[in-house]
Amino acid sequence: MWNNQFEWNSSLYINFIDYEKAFDSVNRTTLWKLLRHYGVPQKIVNIIQSSYD
Numbered sequence: 001m002w003n004n005q006f007e008w009n010s011s012l013y014i015n016f017i018d019y020e021k022a023f024d025s026v027n028r029t030t031l032w033k034l035l036r037h038y039g040v041p042q043k044i045v046n047i048i049q050s051s052y053d
Helices: 004-009 027-035 042-052
Strands: none
Touching: 027 042
């Protein structure tokens, strides 16, 4: 996947989920807004959001 990203000249987004809740204090509403602000496509934000539901 990593190599294909360069070959296809496309963006690669990686999401790591902290199942131990080390960062449980992060305001998720703010996180979604920041992701969109920094240009993460809404489809990717939706995928990340669904992993927290």
